[in-house]
Every structure is written in structure tokens, then in C-alpha cells.
Amino acid sequence: MNEEKSYSKRVEEEFKNYGKRVKELKASGKRVIGYLSPIVPVEIITASGAIPIRLKGDVYEAVTTANGYMETIVCPFVRNVFDSALKGKYGFLDGLVMPHLCDSMDRTADIWNYNLGLNYFHFLNVPHVTDEPSLDFFKEILSIFISSLERFLEREIREEDLRMAIEVHNRNRGAMRKLYELRKSEPPLINGVEMMKVLVATMGLPVGESISMVEGLIEEVSERKLISDGHKPRIMIIGDQIDYTSLSETIEDGGGIHVMDDISIGSKAYWADVEVDKDPLYAIAERYLRKLKLPTFVESSDTYSETVEKRFGYLKDFIEEFRVDGVILVTFRYCDPYGFEVPLIKGYIEDLGIPVLYMEDEYSASTIPRAKTRIEAFLEMLME
């Protein structure tokens, strides 16, 4: 019985003490490289022998110190994470990788670099167009990234290191997708709050430990019995770095169930693998540039409807497969890339006959009480 509860307990611990495991490994001599956003190819960091850890903020912590370095026009997520870093939460980092993604990251890269004073800092110049020349360019950028890591760590990253890292990260993503499968039933075997904890916990663990935790959890969860208390509105959350549980809690306390997401620590990060039968660097470049569905990429087609279908078609599949009744779309204030897409996403999903609740949020727990009324009213609307 104790054994059975062990993996969900581990998830709970890693969620509550984010970064604790990496800190321990650092103390035992491992090198740790932090990164922001799912666009940074973790395979390369893993191949270098260092441990990648994705940085998150703390929605329960008010941004204070960072206000002296960044104006409020910088997105609340970036400011919150930077605030955490300034307050010493990520004291175990050897280095940091900042991608060219949005203005809030691009324009603050030097502020991070200068003020955190880490031994290694790399700006990853990710292109925003996905055509062939961009792919060649990105491959070159990844080579530069590899050389810079090699110099810093004084260790060669060989092709077989890359292949091994690709394999292990694919396995991690595959395990996560299997766990997502268990959300398809009615009721789901794993609820939204627990799933959010898993997503946060894994991004703070070395990939090998993430795999064993998720695979163990799948076994545990599969043995749960479905206890239905009637149909609850099944909700999908769309947004960027939602790395807290309060949104799912509000949904599930209000009588709904959070069954699927299109968020950057969730399905966005896990849905596509790196192809194994290609040149590893090309395959990595291809996966990150063409298969990650991020709003910063420009993928144009001949007609408007083709472009929209190419950009959001996968959301239709999610809605069908996970039997989604309603969508909650969340953007962070001053987030341009997601802000621009709001009317498009909203229109696309509403045209499928699925109601959308759009909320502009602050990456702060302070907005929860006000969000509550809207979310509960939305659920009441879906229940009628």
C-alpha cells in the first residue's frame, strides 16, 4: 500500500520543493544549467552532462526586488522569475540559457546576464520563421550553442551523446503523453490539479528521474478506480507558462474538471519528439523550429484559413480526443505573442462550437478571487 502511493507522493514533494533535487545533485558535483521557455533544446544540455532545469517563478511571491531592474512593461512571468533569481532561489545554477523568443526575454537578456553574474550565459538566437534557410540557420545556432557549452564544461559533446540524449528525452515525452491518455476517460484517472503538479515536478528533475517518476505514476494511476459523480464540464486550458495549480483548483472546486492543456509546460512541451533516424542536430533543429506550437513562429500558407488551420488545427484534435466542453484561454498582461493570437484562437475554437472564457492574468495568486467568479459563471453556463 505504501509502495502504491510512493510516486504521487514524490510528485507532491518535487512540486512543493521545486529545484531541491537539482540542488542536491549540484552539491554532489553536477553542473546545472537553467533555461527559460520550451524552445531551448534540453537534449543538448543533457548531452553535455549538465542538468537542465527550467526556471519558474512563484505566484504567491510579490515581485519586489526585480522592480529595481525591470519596468512593468516586461511580462509579469519574466519579472517574477527574475525576482526569484535575484532573491537567491536559483543559487545552484552554473549557467543560464536565454532564447530569442519574445521581447520580454530578448530585451532583458543582458539584465539577467549582468545581475546574476553566472559563470555561463548563452543567448540562443532562435529564428522566428520556419522555412528551409531558417532551419539551416538554426542548425548553425545549435552548433554554436554546443561549442560554447563544450568550452564552459571542458568536455566534448559527441554525436553519440546527442543521440543518447534525444532517445532519453523522447522517452520522457512519450511517458508524459501516456499519462495524458489517462485524462481521456470520464471521469479522468488523474485530475487537473495533480497533473499540473506532475508537469511542474518533472521540469525540475534530471530527465532520467523524470522518466521513472512518470512511468511509476502511470502504473499507480492506472490502478485507480473510476468513481463517477455525473458529468462535469471538461475544460482545456490554453496559455503560456502556467506553472501553478490555482487555476485548475478553481475549475475543479467549481464543479468542472481540467482534462487537457495547451500550455508551455504541458502538452506544448511533450507532444512532438525528435526524429531518431536523421542527423541528430538537424532533427533537433526541426523539432524545435517546426513542431513546437508557439505563437512566436510565423508559418504562412496561401490562404488565411489554411494558415489558421496550420497554426491551430491541433487544438481541434485535442478537443475531440479529450472531449473538451469549454476552453479557458489565459494570457499574461504585456505578453505580446499570445495577446496577438487571442482573437484568432477564440474565433477558431468558438467556430467549433466550444465556448471560450478569455482572461488576462498577472502570474500572481492575487488575481484568483476575481478569476473565481468568472470561472464559476463559465462552468455554470456549460452545465445548463
Next chain:
Amino acid sequence: MLVAGIDIGSITTEALIFEKGKGILGYTIMQTGADSKKTAELALEKALSFPSREASDLSYIIATGCGRKRAVFAQQAITEITCIAKGVNFLFPNARTIIDIGGQDTKVIRIDEKGRVTEFEMNDKCAAGTGRFIEVMAKALNVDLDKIGDLSLKHKKELTISSICTVFAESEVISLVSEGEELEDILYGIHKAIADRTLGLINRLGGIKNDVVMAGGVAKNIGVVKALEKVLGTKLHIYVEPQIIGALGAAIMAAEKE
């Protein structure tokens, strides 16, 4: 079957007693104050005193409003958005759009012929353009809240208040006073600012659909009503007591529990 609806808002609390077939039997409106739990109990007691009935006669109670979870004696808590929709549908069956401006929220709700919510928008966490905004302005100008609506209708100039933030708008109003602007004109400017802000919310829902009903305490302010009718180009339907519509909707849903 006797039922009750309680709407615990940020400024006022309303309790309403309802019976299917007979309609509204009694209601009360009170200031919410610091102890919303106690206020809710008191409001229910007062509302019951009109039809001279006892709390034990009530077969179902539904609470709504931002303090809905504080009414521990209620069997159920439902958001004010759903309740207002039900209440408006009962009073105005042809209503398809509701503008509700309360103490700290502005809501625009689309409903169908059965009073079901099909879409809604709500102001962000800032209370600009709500009841509290008007209260602050009335206080800054030292005018009775009940009088500002009528006074503003006597305006001679179309003054503009450009600030949306309550705090900044207050200092803008004060500087208008020191510049010697007339009270009536300033009040007009305040009401116009509220109408414009509400229009922004309405446009996010893609405009209005007739009939349009206005609910909430601010609907008692004729200045806001006229300013809104002007920017929307349509007549607003208003119930004699627009503050009790949330409680009424809650009571109607309680009666459906039978």
C-alpha cells in the same frame, strides 16, 4: 413553496423571499459592512418580516454575489452572472443583453430566450467605472449620491474626464473644480466616462442585442442611464428596484429546485 435568494455584494446585500405563482413576497437591501455573514442573516430575517414568515418556512435558499460563500445557511451558491440572467429573464422575457453595474463589478451578459447565459464579459480587477467609482466622485464633490443623476442632466457643457483609474479620475475632478467648472458639467463628464468604459466591455462581446436591460445599483443613477442610452443608441429597460435582480434570480432558481 417559500424560497429565498440572497445577494451578498461588495457594497450592499439583498435578501428576497419568493413563492412560485405568487412572485416576490418581500425583500430588503442593506449595507454589507465588514461582517457579511451576519449581514446576510440579518437581511434574510428582515426580508421575512414583510410576509411575516419564519426562516423555518423556507424550503430552499440560494446565495449569490461576491460574498456568496459567506451565507452558510444557504443550500447552494451560484454566481451573480447566472442569477442576474435568471432574474432579468423573469422580469423582461425579451431581454437579450444585460448591463449590470454594481459596487465593484461591471458585467455585460448575453442571454437566450430561456435566460441562459450564452456569453459574458466582466471588468478586470480594477473597479473603475463601477458603483464605488461614483461614490468616490460624489464624496470628492460633496454631493448626495441620490442627487448626482438628476444634477448631471442639467449640464451645459460636455466635459470629458479622461482618466479611467478611480484615483486619477478623482484628482482630475478636483482640478476641474479648482478651474471653476460647474458641478453639473463635471457630473456629466463622470457619467460619460462610465458609459464609455462600459461600451468598451460591450464591444468585446461584439455589441448589443435588443432588448437591453440594465441592472445593479448604478441603474438607479439616471445620469449614467442617459449617457449609456446615448452611446448605445438604444433604450435601457430598468426594473423599479434594479438592485434586487441578483437575489431574485437566486430565488427563482431556488424555486426550480422543487
